[in-house]
Each structure stands twice: as structure tokens, then as C-alpha cells.
Amino acid sequence: MKSLIQFDQDGRLTHFLTIRGLNRETLSEILDDAESFISIGERQIRKVPLLRGRTLVNLFFEDSTRTRTTFEIAAKRLSADVINLNASRLSTNKGERILDTIRTLEAMHTDIFVIRDNASGTSHLLAEHMPPHVHIINAGDGRHEHPTQAMLDMFTIRRHKKDFGDLRVAIVGDILHSRVARSQIHALGILGTRDIRVIGPRTLLPTEIERLGVNTFSDLDEGLEGVDVIMMLRLQLERMEGQLIPSSQEYFRRYGLTTERVRRADPDVIVMHPGPINRGLEIASEVADGENSLILEQVTNGIAVRMSIMAKVMDGQNSSQEADK
Amino acid sequence: MKSLIQFDQDGRLTHFLTIRGLNRETLSEILDDAESFISIGERQIRKVPLLRGRTLVNLFFEDSTRTRTTFEIAAKRLSADVINLNASRLSTNKGERILDTIRTLEAMHTDIFVIRDNASGTSHLLAEHMPPHVHIINAGDGRHEHPTQAMLDMFTIRRHKKDFGDLRVAIVGDILHSRVARSQIHALGILGTRDIRVIGPRTLLPTEIERLGVNTFSDLDEGLEGVDVIMMLRLQLERMEGQLIPSSQEYFRRYGLTTERVRRADPDVIVMHPGPINRGLEIASEVADGENSLILEQVTNGIAVRMSIMAKVMDGQNSSQEADK
Amino acid sequence: MKSLIQFDQDGRLTHFLTIRGLNRETLSEILDDAESFISIGERQIRKVPLLRGRTLVNLFFEDSTRTRTTFEIAAKRLSADVINLNASRLSTNKGERILDTIRTLEAMHTDIFVIRDNASGTSHLLAEHMPPHVHIINAGDGRHEHPTQAMLDMFTIRRHKKDFGDLRVAIVGDILHSRVARSQIHALGILGTRDIRVIGPRTLLPTEIERLGVNTFSDLDEGLEGVDVIMMLRLQLERMEGQLIPSSQEYFRRYGLTTERVRRADPDVIVMHPGPINRGLEIASEVADGENSLILEQVTNGIAVRMSIMAKVMDGQNSSQEADK
Numbered sequence: 005m006k007s008l009i010q011f012d013q014d015g016r017l018t019h020f021l022t023i024r025g026l027n028r029e030t031l032s033e034i035l036d037d038a039e040s041f042i043s044i045g046e047r048q049i050r051k052v053p054l055l056r057g058r059t060l061v062n063l064f065f066e067d068s069t070r071t072r073t074t075f076e077i078a079a080k081r082l083s084a085d086v087i088n089l090n091a092s093r094l095s096t097n098k099g100e101r102i103l104d105t106i107r108t109l110e111a112m113h114t115d116i117f118v119i120r121d122n123a124s125g126t127s128h129l130l131a132e133h134m135p136p137h138v139h140i141i142n143a144g145d146g147r148h149e150h151p152t153q154a155m156l157d158m159f160t161i162r163r164h165k166k167d168f169g170d171l172r173v174a175i176v177g178d179i180l181h182s183r184v185a186r187s188q189i190h191a192l193g194i195l196g197t198r199d200i201r202v203i204g205p206r207t208l209l210p211t212e213i214e215r216l217g218v219n220t221f222s223d224l225d226e227g228l229e230g231v232d233v234i235m236m237l238r239l240q241l242e243r244m245e246g247q248l249i250p251s252s253q254e255y256f257r258r259y260g261l262t263t264e265r266v267r268r269a270d271p272d273v274i275v276m277h278p279g280p281i282n283r284g285l286e287i288a289s290e291v292a293d294g295e296n297s298l299i300l301e302q303v304t305n306g307i308a309v310r311m312s313i314m315a316k317v318m319d320g321q322n323s324s325q326e327a328d329k
Numbered sequence: 330m331k332s333l334i335q336f337d338q339d340g341r342l343t344h345f346l347t348i349r350g351l352n353r354e355t356l357s358e359i360l361d362d363a364e365s366f367i368s369i370g371e372r373q374i375r376k377v378p379l380l381r382g383r384t385l386v387n388l389f390f391e392d393s394t395r396t397r398t399t400f401e402i403a404a405k406r407l408s409a410d411v412i413n414l415n416a417s418r419l420s421t422n423k424g425e426r427i428l429d430t431i432r433t434l435e436a437m438h439t440d441i442f443v444i445r446d447n448a449s450g451t452s453h454l455l456a457e458h459m460p461p462h463v464h465i466i467n468a469g470d471g472r473h474e475h476p477t478q479a480m481l482d483m484f485t486i487r488r489h490k491k492d493f494g495d496l497r498v499a500i501v502g503d504i505l506h507s508r509v510a511r512s513q514i515h516a517l518g519i520l521g522t523r524d525i526r527v528i529g530p531r532t533l534l535p536t537e538i539e540r541l542g543v544n545t546f547s548d549l550d551e552g553l554e555g556v557d558v559i560m561m562l563r564l565q566l567e568r569m570e571g572q573l574i575p576s577s578q579e580y581f582r583r584y585g586l587t588t589e590r591v592r593r594a595d596p597d598v599i600v601m602h603p604g605p606i607n608r609g610l611e612i613a614s615e616v617a618d619g620e621n622s623l624i625l626e627q628v629t630n631g632i633a634v635r636m637s638i639m640a641k642v643m644d645g646q647n648s649s650q651e652a653d654k
Numbered sequence: 655m656k657s658l659i660q661f662d663q664d665g666r667l668t669h670f671l672t673i674r675g676l677n678r679e680t681l682s683e684i685l686d687d688a689e690s691f692i693s694i695g696e697r698q699i700r701k702v703p704l705l706r707g708r709t710l711v712n713l714f715f716e717d718s719t720r721t722r723t724t725f726e727i728a729a730k731r732l733s734a735d736v737i738n739l740n741a742s743r744l745s746t747n748k749g750e751r752i753l754d755t756i757r758t759l760e761a762m763h764t765d766i767f768v769i770r771d772n773a774s775g776t777s778h779l780l781a782e783h784m785p786p787h788v789h790i791i792n793a794g795d796g797r798h799e800h801p802t803q804a805m806l807d808m809f810t811i812r813r814h815k816k817d818f819g820d821l822r823v824a825i826v827g828d829i830l831h832s833r834v835a836r837s838q839i840h841a842l843g844i845l846g847t848r849d850i851r852v853i854g855p856r857t858l859l860p861t862e863i864e865r866l867g868v869n870t871f872s873d874l875d876e877g878l879e880g881v882d883v884i885m886m887l888r889l890q891l892e893r894m895e896g897q898l899i900p901s902s903q904e905y906f907r908r909y910g911l912t913t914e915r916v917r918r919a920d921p922d923v924i925v926m927h928p929g930p931i932n933r934g935l936e937i938a939s940e941v942a943d944g945e946n947s948l949i950l951e952q953v954t955n956g957i958a959v960r961m962s963i964m965a966k967v968m969d970g971q972n973s974s975q976e977a978d979k
Contacts, residue, residue: 045438049382057699059727070433073412077384077437080410085730087723104930108720111953112727113695280429303436370763374707395758398737402709402762405735605754628761 009131019131019140020313023151023190031194034312035159041308041315044081054315055084059114062088063106064143065121070280071143074303075118078310087114106130110138116314117141124148139317147183153278154187156309158195160302161233164274168192172199172270174227175218176259177237177286178208178249184278185237189216203227204259207248224259228268236261236277239286252285261287266296274298334456344456344465345638348476348515356519359637360484366633366640369406379640380409384439387413388431389468390446395605396468399628400443403635412439431455435463441639442466449473464642472508478603479512481634483520485627486558489599493517497524497595499552500543501584502562502611503533503574509603510562514541528552529584532573549584553593561586561602564611577610586612591621599623659781669781669790670963673801673840681844684962685809691958691965694731704965705734709764712738713756714793715771720930721793724953725768728960737764756780760788766964767791774798789967797833803928804837806959808845810952811883814924818842822849822920824877825868826909827887827936828858828899834928835887839866853877854909857898874909878918886911886927889936902935911937916946924948 010019010026017030044050060079062072072088079086091105106117116139119127124146131140144150165171173192179185179202192200193216200218202209209220221227228234239255249255266273275287275296283289292299335344342355369375385404387397397413404411416430431442441464444452449471456465469475490496498517504510504527517525518541527538528546538545546552553559564580574580591598600612600621608614617624660669667680694700710729712722722738729736741755756767766789769777774796781790794800815821823842829835829852842850843866850868852859859870871877878884889905899905916923925937925946933939942949 047382050384050438051382057697057701057731059700059730069414069416073414073434074437076412077410077439080384081382085727087726089719089723091719101930104933107950108929108953109723111950112724112957113700113954114727279433280426283429300432300436303433304438307437372707375709375763376707394739394741398739398759399762401737402735402764405709406707604758605751608754625757625761628758629763632762 009128012136016319017316018136019127019134019142020151020317021127021131021140021142022149023154023187023194024149026194028194028196031155031158031191034155034309034316035162037315038155038159038305038308038312041081041311042305044311045304045307050081051083052081053083055079055082055115055318058082058084058116058318059112060084060086060116060118060314061109061114062086062118062143063091063109063120064089065091065102065119065123065126066144068120068144071120072118074306075141075143075310078307078314079116081307082311082314084116084314102126102130103133107133110134115139115318118143120144122146141313141317144183147181147186149187149190150183150278151187151191152306152310152313153184154191155313156302156306157188157235157276157278158191159305159309160276160298161274163305164298165232168195168197171197171233172201172231173197173233173235174201174203174231174269175235175237176203176224176227176261178239179204179213179237180208180210180248181240182237188235189218193217199231201227201231205249224261224265225268228265231269232273234261234266234269234273234275236275236281236287238278238280239282241282241285256285256288259286260284261291263288263290263294266291266294276302279303334453337461341644342641343461344452344459344467345476345642346452346456346465346467347474348479348512348519349474351519353519353521356480356483356516359480359634359641360487362640363480363484363630363633363637366406366636367630369636370629370632375406376408377406378408380404380407380440380643383407383409383441383643384437385409385411385441385443385639386434386439387411387443387468388416388434388445389414390416390427390444390448390451391469393445393469396445397443399631400466400468400635403632403639404441406632407636407639409441409639427451427455428458432458435459440464440643443468445469447471466638466642469508472506472511474512474515475508475603476512476516477631477635477638478509479516480638481627481631482513482560482601482603483516484630484634485601485623486599488626488630489623490557493520493522496522496558497526497556498522498558498560499526499528499556499594500560500562501528501549501552501586503564504529504538504562505533505535506565507562513560514543518542524556526552526556530574549586549590550593553590556594557598559586559591559594559598559600561600561606561612563603563605564607566607566610581610581613584611585609586616588613588615588619591616591619601627604628659778662786666969668786668967669777669784669792670801670967671777671781671790671792672799673804673837673844674799676844678844678846681805681808681841684805684959684966685812687965688805688809688955688958688962691731691961692955694961695954695957700731701733702731703733705729705732705765705968708732708734708766708968709762710734710736710766710768710964711759711764712736712768712793713741713759713770714739715741715752715769715773715776716794718770718794721770722768724956725791725793725960728957728964729766731957732961732964734766734964752776752780753783757783760784765789765968768793770794772796791963791967794833797831797836799837799840800833800928801837801841802956802960802963803834804841805963806952806956807838807885807926807928808841809955809959810926810948811924813955814948815882818845818847821847821883822851822881823847823883823885824851824853824881824919825885825887826853826874826877826911828889829854829863829887830858830860830898831890832887838885839868843867849881851877851881855899874911874915875918878915881919882923884911884916884919884923884925886925886931886937888928888930889932891932891935906935909936910934911941913938913940913944916941916944926952929953
């Protein structure tokens with residue numbers, strides 16, 4: 005995937021498609037700006053006029069009420085108008101029709117498209133065909149990337165752990181099929197994380213994953229030893245039908261995060277999960293609801309980080325004096 | 330159902346789950362405030378900034394476009410942002426998943442949840458698990474209650490009849506399965522209504538309903554004698570399949586409200602129905618569209634009353650100086 | 655269809671149901687006002703407060719994400735609140751239930767209804783039963799009319815061609831079933847177009863279409879000779895099953911617009927299509943994406959023209975001093 009496409013001619017980030025190819029400065033700017041948006045969420049009136057008169061289109065070719073809602077709320081807090089399009093019907097002849105659809109929507113003077121698709125590379129494809137004033141945000145494309153999720157995870161880690169250079173981070177679950185894991189690994193690497201571990205059944209570990217600078221473990225207890233951060237992945241239940249993993253009881257026994265296993269990590273370990281969680285499958289309820297868990301804080305942070313990313317890609321179009329009120 | 334849960338520690342109404350357990354003063358305050366919201370609906374610009382920057386989530390586990398729309402319009406007139414979630418898919422493992430879903434949404438700093446579910450007690454369950462700054466409004470839960478409907482009915486009666494102490498009110502139809510009837514009976518009782526009558530086929534009258542202080546009738550003509558208010562219920566068509574009622578012709582012959590039957594009531598009787606009406610089943614078209622009918626006025630009042638209830642539950646969080654413009 | 659119903663007692667346009675029966679002055683006013691709304695779409699903050707506090711309901715009994723979205727965006731740019739109702743379920747007993755539904759919505763003090771239905775005359779029917787402060791806009795009714803589409807087409811032509819009196823215009827495709835064609839023919843006629851041609855297979859040309867003052871052609875090459883404007887229609891794929899047209903290859907061979915065929919027209923010809931296009935069926939990709947094509951500009955213009963129409967029907971209710979900011 006060419007990731008240069010997410011920059012404009014002046015080198016500014018104009019789309020947000022992939023973590024790969026971004027530098028530490030860009031990630032840090034997004035995280036820094038998100039801090040200021042966090043405070044907006046805590047005010048009585050949670051609205052700033054940054055995107056007033058702008059239109060954001062949620063174009064979801066794959067259903068995800070939860071993710072769509074976070075983008076909708078983030079955009080409305082920036083005072084944008086939001087159009088939700090459940091595009092799951094457009095599934096036949098998709099490539100060409102998606103392009104015609106998005107060109108049509110762009111002709112309505114819409115500004116930001118948030119794209120979710122079960123095919124890898126859809127948001128790249130669309131970004132290649134957009135005029136400069138239109139911005140694409142990847143909300144998850146196939147097994148490729150889910151970069152806004154990774155950014156909110158980095159934001160959550162930074163709020164609790166400060167310096168990535170000292171951290172040992174474990175990512176646990178179905179690494180092979182996970183766009184979240186892929187984006188997390190890139191982000192952790194760019195931010196200089198000392199020790200990144202991926203843990204899962206051998207069948208769910210990509211063969212050449214070490215190339216990304218991570219250590220692999222198929223034994224959960226071993227992998228969790230002394231880590232500062234545990235990032236659980238959601239297990240897609242259809243994997244069990246495909247014989248890639250054994251029964252759910254067996255999976256939980258070997259890879260479910262329990263209180264006992266959390267004790268192998270650093271005493272101040274934080275536990276994260278992109279949600280929605282499968283209680284008793286990849287994570288025990290007492291861990292999900294326990295004191296190390298930041299799962300709900302991740303959600304809160306997700307709004308602020310998405311506001312930050314929206315503001316970032318629109319940056320070239322906004323001059324400060326136009327933000328009224 | 331514990332109804333104390335709808336109050337905060339200072340005794341303020343923080344959720345709106347059930348009519349039962351509210352006192353006359355609280356009901357009267359909601360009705361009084363609704364009067365001022367009525368005038369907003371009649372202005373050119375029908376918006377006040379009371380909930381600007383606040384987010385209301387319509388979380389409907391049971392489909393109801395009509396009810397959802399009234400809450401959406403009411404919230405937008407108060408300048409809130411509205412998120413509509415059709416959650417009917419989340420039907421398996423529901424209890425736990427609803428809680429996870431609403432905790433997740435709450436973590437996005439949403440303020441009010443309007444909940445509709447076909448299980449009794451869902452909004453109570455959710456209210457028990459919410460932090461103090463989150464407010465639940467029950468938009469109908471199973472056969473239990475539909476308290477906002479009852480409040481708009483009380484508002485409509487009060488606008489036309491003034492003093493509940495003198496009123497004879499008939500509620501007609503499928504009392505057994507009706508959350509609307511249950512809420513109406515509580516509200517009429519709290520407001521001191523002199524004579525509350527429930528009328529319907531014996532199979533559709535709850536066995537111990539008299540405990541609520543109502544008189545029961547299975548003969549419609551007899552029950553309507555001299556009443557000031559007739560509140561019709563919508564007949565769920567699936568009841569006929571369950572053999573609880575005979576054919577629709579037979580039902581209309583015995584329990585359908587016709588012009589002739591309206592004559593048994595007081596000459597100034599008002600006729601109400603929560604809608605949508607089944608013309609020719611529980612009510613004749615000429616009555617529904619006749620001069621005694623307040624069915625459409627109920628809809629108009631429903632917006633004002635729901636604005637009043639939203640403002641009420643948010644009350645502790647709003648200080649007047651923050652409501653700008 | 656009685657078209658007088660779209661005027662109020664003072665002769666002002668209060669609904670927008672049909673092009674037929676409008677005069678040139680009314681069409682020109684709408685097109686003139688649309689010019690000023692075009693400039694809003696090009697501004698940084700694309701919002702004017704003309705309909706602030708007003709509520710527009712998109713009531714679509716027939717699915718059309720694309721058309722619904724244009725109305726939604728247009729309304730939001732005018733600062734209206736928008737309620738989207740996908741009413742496709744209400745299909746049984748429709749006539750009566752649509753009326754009850756819209757009366758209920760009207761009782762919520764909603765202002766504008768945008769109606770799409772697969773039955774001709776639905777928006778007329780509803781307009782007949784509305785109180786004076788409620789406005790109906792026809793977003794396509796059966797085979798009858800699609801007047802807002804025709805207006806955006808006229809706007810697009812006028813921006814490129816100026817004087818209708820000199821123009822030769824070809825409408826190509828399934829004239830018989832097309833509400834778009836019907837509205838276009840009326841609009842072109844009212845604006846004084848010199849030469850209106852309809853082109854299509856004999857099976858898809860209405861028998862007495864010449865009465866509307868058009869010339870008919872079943873040979874595309876012949877019909878395109880020297881025209882200034884080509885307006886393609888979308889071919890509904892289900893027509894082929896009904897044996898009204900041959901295979902898609904055969905249709906494209908005889909009626910598909912190719913670069914070669916465009917050469918028969920005037921060198922400055924403009925090519926239009928209401929979208930979504932069927933590439934390789936009624937139009938070749940190289941024409942759709944070519945330099946004569948105005949297909950995407952039509953979409954852009956559609957927003958401005960719909961804003962103009964909304965403002966127009968609301969005109970009697972708006973006094974200029976109330977438009978704040």
C-alpha cells in the first residue's frame with residue numbers, strides 16, 4: 005500500500021489511511037491535540053465550532069454501529085453536519101460503484117469521508133481519486149489497518165505510562181486476522197516502544213511477523229511476564245468454525261486473560277481491549293471490569309482522538325480566524 | 330420494581346422510569362414546565378439552547394419509528410445532538426450485552442438514554458448501573474410502563490379539563506398487555522382522579538387490577554356512562570391469533586368506539602388514543618377524526634412534555650448561566 | 655393531477671409537486687435563487703440560518719439513499735433539523751396509513767415533508783390534506799414526476815447555455831417509465847425550448863408523447879444530430895426482464911451513448927444524466943467521465959436548487975428580519 009498518498013504536496017497529512025509511513029512527530033501532534041479535546045468532553049457544553057458548516061459522511065460498507073457512533077459523536081462535537089450511509093447493500097460490482105458513489109457525494113461539497121470496508125485498501129483506493137479538498141479517514145479496511153483505533157490506544161497508554169521507550173507491551177489474540185494489531189504494531193514501533201510482543205495460537209500468528217520488530221509467543225503466561233501493557237484483541241467467533249482455533253472453552257483456558265495471568269505482568273499493568281469484549285472468551289469478566297482495565301477509558305479517549313484526527317486532516321482548509329464563536 | 334432509583338441523593342428526579350412512586354408535585358412540575366415548551370413549538374424558530382452540547386441517544390431494542398421520532402424532535406428543539414441506534418439486532422445474550430453497550434456509550438460522554446425494550450424493567454436495570462451524570466428515560470418497557478406517554482395524556486387532559494378531582498376517566502381495550510394503561514392508571518391516581526374505569530374483555534383485564542383503585546367493566550356501554558375522558562388503547566393485532574379476543578369484526582362490535590357510544594359519555598367528553606390507531610378495529614374513523622378527538626393534539630403535546638421531562642432529569646447538571654443564546 | 659394545489663390562496667408556491675402548471679417566472683425565480691445558494695456551497699462555512707428551528711422530514715416510501723442525502727444536505731445547509739424516516743415498511747393499507755402517518759408528523763410541528771413513493775400522486779394526495787403551514791416537496795412519485803431533478807437539470811443547462819429559446823435538447827432512454835423525462839419535458843417547454851426530442855426504442859416511447867410538443871426518434875444517431883444538450887435517462891434493469899428491451903449488449907449497441915455518437919451533436923454539446931449511471935449500458939464510461947459530461951456538476955447543482963425550492967415553499971412563513979446572523 006502506498007502510504008505517501010495520505011500527504012498533500014506540502015507534506016501535510018490530508019487523509020488518515022494507515023499508521024505505516026507516519027513519523028513520530030505526526031503521531032505525537034495528534035496525541036497532543038487530543039489532550040485538548042479531552043477537556044471539551046468534560047465541559048458542560050461539549051461543542052467547538054471547528055468544523056461548523058462542514059459535512060462528514062460515514063460510509064460504512066461493513067456494519068459497525070459502535071465505531072460509526074464514535075465518529076458521529078466526534079464530528080458533532082466539532083459542529084460538523086453528519087450524514088450516515090449504511091452502504092452494505094452496494095456490495096455487487098463494488099469497486100466501480102464505490103468510486104461513483106463517493107464522487108457523487110463529493111460533488112455535494114462534503115468534506116470528510118469515514119470509510120469502513122471488509123476489503124483491504126478501500127480507503128486508499130478512494131483517496132487516490134479524491135480532489136485535494138476532500139479527506140478520507142480509514143475506519144478499518146479488511147485485515148489491513150484500523151489506524152484511529154491504534155491512535156486511541158497509544159493515547160490511552162501515554163496518559164498512563166508516559167514514555168514508550170521503556171515499555172513492554174503484549175498484544176494478545178488473533179494477530180493474523182487483526183487490522184487492529186497491525187496498526188498497533190506500527191504505532192508502537194514508530195513511538196519507539198522497547199519490547200513489543202504478540203501472543204496467540206501458532207495458527208493465528210502471521211508467519212513473518214517478526215520482521216515488524218516484534219517477539220512472538222504462543223504461550224500466554226510466558227508472553228505476559230513483566231509487561232506494562234496488555235492489549236487484548238476481540239476474537240471473531242467465526243474463526244472457531246474455520247478450525248483455526250479449538251472450542252471457546254479451550255481458547256479461554258489457553259488464551260483467556262484471567263486475574264491469575266494478569267499477576268504475571270508488572271503490578272501497574274494496564275489492560276486494554278478495542279471492544280466489544282467477549283466475556284469469558286478472550287477475557288474474564290473480573291479482569292474486564294477490574295482495576296487494571298482501561299477499556300471504558302479507551303472509548304472516552306476514542307472521541308477525543310478522532311476529533312484530533314478530523315481537525316488534523318482538515319487543517320490546511322481551516323484558517324484560525326474563521327473559527328467563529 | 331424499585332422506583333426510588335429514579336431519584337438522586339438529594340431527592341431530585343434524575344431518571345424517568347416509572348410513574349409509580351412519583352408524587353403529585355413532581356407530576357405537576359413536569360406538566361407546568363411543558364406549558365412553556367408548548368409555546369416554543371408555536372414560534373417561528375422552535376429551538377432553545379437548554380441542552381446544547383449535550384448528547385441524547387435513542388436506544389430502541391424494539392422498533393418504534395413514531396416514538397423515536399418524538400424524542401428526536403424534542404431533543405433537537407432543546408439543541409441536543411441526537412444519536413439514533415436501532416439496537417434490535419442485539420437480541421441474544423441481551424442482559425449482559427445491553428449493559429456493555431450502554432456503558433460504552435456512556436463512556437463517550439453521552440448524557441441521556443431513551444430506552445425502548447420489549448422486556449419489562451430494562452431501563453431500571455440500566456439506571457442501576459449508571460453514574461450520576463447519566464440519565465435514563467423509559468420509552469416503554471415490555472408490559473411494565475410507558476411513563477412519557479402517560480404524562481402527555483395527563484397534560485392533554487389538564488389542558489381541557491383542569492381539575493382531576495372531579496373527573497371520570499375510562500381506559501378502554503387490552504388492559505392486560507398495556508404498559509400505557511398501567512402508566513395512565515398510576516398517573517391518574519396520583520393526580521387524584523375521582524373515578525378511574527378500565528373497560529375490556531374479561532380475558533384482557535388483569536385479575537387483581539382493582540387493587541390499583543380502579544373500577545372494571547366488561548360492557549363498554551355501561552363503562553362509558555357519563556365519563557369526561559375516554560382513553561382508547563391500541564389493540565395489538567397478534568392478540569387475535571392468540572385467541573384472547575374473537576375476530577376483529579366481533580371486537581369492533583363489542584369494544585369499538587363509535588359515535589353512538591360516545592353519546593353515553595358526558596357531552597364534553599374528550600377522546601384520546603396513543604396512536605397509531607387501528608381504524609374500524611378499536612375506534613371508528615368518524616370518532617377518531619371527530620370533534621371530541623384530541624388524538625393529534627396528543628402528538629403535539631407529546632413533544633412539549635418530552636422536552637419538559639428531558640429538561641427535568643438534566644436539571645441538576647444545568648446552571649442557568651451556562652445556557653447561552 | 656390538479657396542480658393548482660401547489661399554490662396558496664395568494665398564489666404563492668407552497669408545495670412543490672409538479673412542474674406542470676408552473677409558469678416561466680416561477681421557474682426562473684427558483685433558478686435565480688439557486689445561483690446565490692451555489693456560492694454558499696463554495697464557502698468555508700456552508701450554512702445559512704434560513705430554516706433554523708424548522709424541521710424537515712424525509713419520508714421515503716421507496717428507497718433512495720442518494721436522493722435522500724441531497725435533501726438532507728440541502729436542509730442542513732439551511733440550518734433545518736432533519737428527520738429521516740425510511741417508511742418502506744408501511745406498504746400495506748398504504749393510502750390511509752400514509753395520511754395518518756403524515757398527520758401525526760405534522761402534529762409534531764414539522765414544516766416540510768420530502769416525499770418519495772413508487773405510486774404516482776402520493777405527494778398530491780398528501781398536499782390536499784395538509785394545513786397551510788406544512789409544505790410538501792415531491793422527490794419522485796411513481797412514473798409521474800420528479801420535479802426537483804428537472805429543476806436542477808434546467809439550472810445546469812442555463813449555467814452553460816443561457817437561452818432556452820435557441821436550444822435543441824435530446825432526452826434519451828426509457829421515456830415511457832421515466833418520471834424524470836416527464837418533468838424535464840414540462841420544464842423545457844415552459845422555459846421555451848425550441849426543439850425537444852425524445853429518443854428511445856419504440857416500446858419505451860409513450861404513444862401520444864408528441865402532444866407535449868416533442869419530436870420522437872427511435873434512431874439515436876438521427877435524434878442526436880446537432881443537439882446542444884443530451885439528457886440520458888437511467889435504464890431500470892428490470893425492464894430487460896419484462897422483454898421491453900433486448901439484452902444489455904443490444905441496448906448499448908443501439909442506444910448507448912458513445913464518443914462516436916456524441917460527435918453527431920453540436921461540438922459544444924453537454925451530456926447529462928440523473929445518476930446513478932449504468933456504465934456500458936446507457937452510457938460509455940469515456941463519455942460519462944469525458945469533457946462534455948456535466949454529471950457531477952448536476953449533483954452539486956442539485957443541492958443549491960433544492961435549497962432554493964425549500965426556501966421558496968417556506969417563503970410565506972419567513973419574514974426577512976427573522977433570519978438571524
